[in-house]
Amino acid sequence: DTGVSQNPRHKITKRGQNVTFRCDPISEHNRLYWYRQTLGQGPEFLTYFQNEAQLEKSRLLSDRFSAERPKGSFSTLEIQRTEQGDSAMYLCASSATGIFEKLFFGSGTQLSVL
């Protein structure tokens, strides 16, 4: 049994560069969520997918952020023209039909923008 898998675990980039993160949810989970967590804070909702459809985006998700889930399985989160304020842990979670509220989280991708 594999849980939610996120890659890479750590990413260091220079300001202005583009970065992309990948999330592989638990098999057969049709909902996938992206959250952001900064030091000393709780995770904050960014966006979610049901199958391949992106159904909601937070105001936190600026135009520089884009997420996709092309085949309803894995998802990618891209940040363009990174800023130092983007430094955070990016968490992915998935949930299953009938128990959508029970979110299972991955270990996250820690982004550091220098």
Added chain:
Amino acid sequence: QQQVKQSPQSLIVQKGGIPIINCAYENTAFDYFPWYQQFPGKGPALLIAIRPDVSEKKEGRFTISFNKSAKQFSLHIMDSQPGDSATYFCAASRRGGSEKLVFGKGTKLTVNP
């Protein structure tokens, strides 16, 4: 506006003690209240959850107490162990939409041997 307020920010207890972490929510539409446990470098892991139709739920050493009229809920950890040292987050969500979780700011628990 913070929808879920959590306290205290940090908590230190001795082994065997009963730490209590409190949360208050504002949105009466919330109907699912989980607690997550997070260790450094890991994602949050679901610990226990409650719906507003019950006032208490126990799973092993973990108990949630829920007060619907006060819009408050709390986590009690019985016979705490050093391995329980972690950050605990309360959260809330509403069925029928995104079921996205709104998290509190977290409580860092330290259990001394």
